[in-house]
Amino acid sequence: xxxxxxxxxxxxxSGPLAAACNNPSSISKAPNIAxxxxxxxxxxxxxxxxxxxxxxxxxxxxxxxxxxxxxxxKAADQGSARAIYNIGVFYDxxxxxxxxxxxxxEWYQKAADxxxxxxxxxxxxxxxxxxxxxxxxxxxxxxxxxxxxKGEPSAQFSLGLLYEKGLGVEQDLVKAxxxxxxxxxxxxxxxxxxxxxxxDMTPEQIAEAKQLARDWWTxxxxxxxxxxxxxxxxxx
Numbered sequence: 001x002x003x004x005x006x007x008x009x010x011x012x013x014s015g016p017l018a019a020a021c022n023n024p025s026s027i028s029k030a031p032n033i034a035x036x037x038x039x040x041x042x043x044x045x046x047x048x049x050x051x052x053x054x055x056x057x058x059x060x061x062x063x064x065x066x067x068x069x070x071x072x073x074k075a076a077d078q079g080s081a082r083a084i085y086n087i088g089v090f091y092d093x094x095x096x097x098x099x100x101x102x103x104x105x106e107w108y109q110k111a112a113d114x115x116x117x118x119x120x121x122x123x124x125x126x127x128x129x130x131x132x133x134x135x136x137x138x139x140x141x142x143x144x145x146x147x148x149x150k151g152e153p154s155a156q157f158s159l160g161l162l163y164e165k166g167l168g169v170e171q172d173l174v175k176a177x178x179x180x181x182x183x184x185x186x187x188x189x190x191x192x193x194x195x196x197x198x199x200d201m202t203p204e205q206i207a208e209a210k211q212l213a214r215d216w217w218t219x220x221x222x223x224x225x226x227x228x229x230x231x232x233x234x235x236x
Contacts, residue, residue: 021035021036021039021046021047021050021051021054033054033061036050036051036054037051040071040074043078045075045078045080045083048071048072048074048075048078048080048083049071049072049075049080049082049083051067051068051071052068052069052071052072052075052083052086053068054068055067055068055071056068056095065090065095065096065097066096068096069087069090069095069096069097072086072087072090073087079114081111081114081115081116081119082111082116084107084110084111084114084116084119085107085108085111085116085118085119087107088103088104088105088106088107088108088111088119088122089104091103091104091107092104092108101131101132102132105123105126105131105132105133108122108123108126109123112143112146115146115150117146117147117150117151117152117155117226118147118152118226120143120144120146120147120150120152120155121143121144121147121152121154121155121158123143124139124140124141124142124143124144124147124155124158125140125158127139127140127143128140128158128162128167137162137167137168137169138168140158140162140168141159141162141168141169143155144156144158144159144162145159148179148182149220149223150223150226151223151224151225151226152226153183153184153186153187153190153225153226153228154186154187156179156180156182156183156186156187156190157179157180157183157186157187157189157190157193159175159179160175160176160177160178160179160180160183160190160193160194161176161193162176163175163176163179164176164193164197173197173200173201173205173209174201174205174208174209174212175209175212176193176197177194177197177198177201177205177206177209177210177213178209178210178212178213178216179213180193180194180197181194181209181210181213182213182216182217184225185228186225186226186227186228187228188228
C-alpha cells in the first residue's frame with residue numbers, strides 16, 4: 001500500500017480575464033497592459049486577478065512578485081477568495097515577502113471561510129498534521145469534506161487515507177475505496193491505492209464501495225471535479 005502523505009497544494013488560480021487582459025500573446029504590449037491596468041485601477045476584480053497572474057507567471061512581462069502581490073491584494077480587498085488564497089501562497093512560499101506559515105494560515109483560513117476549495121483543503125492538511133493549528137483529525141476531516149463537496153481531488157484522496165488508516169474515524173476499507181474511486185484520475189495515487197485495497201477486501205465489499213462512489217456522483221449531477229494538482233508557469 002502506498003502511504004502517500006499529502007503536502008499543501010499551492011495553486012495560483014486564474015479565472016476569466018477582463019476585456020483588456022484577454023489576449024495572453026499581446027498583453028505585454030504597452031497599449032494592452034495599460035488598458036488592463038486602467039481596468040484594474042477602476043476596481044475590476046478580474047483585471048486585478050489577471051495582472052496578479054501575469055506578473056507572477058513572468059511569461060510576457062518580467063516576473064515581479066511585488067507587483068503581482070499588489071494586484072492580488074487589491075482583489076482581496078474586494079473580497080476575491082481566489083486572491084485571498086493566492087496571498088496565502090506568497091507567505092507559504094516566501095515569494096517577495098518574508099516566509100511565514102502563520103500568515104499563510106491566516107490567509108488560507110480567510111479563503112476557506114469564503115468556501116474556496118483549495119484553501120479548505122490546505123486548512124484540513126494543517127489540522128491533520130498539526131501545522132500551525134493544533135492537531136485535530138475531526139476538524140481536518142470536516143474541511144476535507146467541504147473541499148470534496150466542491151470537487152477538490154486532493155481532499156477526496158485525503159478522506160480515503162483517513163478511512164484506510166483509521167485516523168480520527170473507525171477504519172473502514174469500503175469508505176476508503178469509495179473515496180479513492182470518487183477521486184479517480186484527480187490524484188496520481190488514487191487508482192493505485194484503490195486497487196491495492198482490493199487485496200484486503202471481499203468481492204461484496206468492493207461492489208458496495210463502487211456503488212457508493214457511483215451514488216455519490218449521481219447525487220451531485222452538476223459537480224465537476226477540479227483539475228489535478230498543477231503548478232503555474234514560473235513555479236515548480
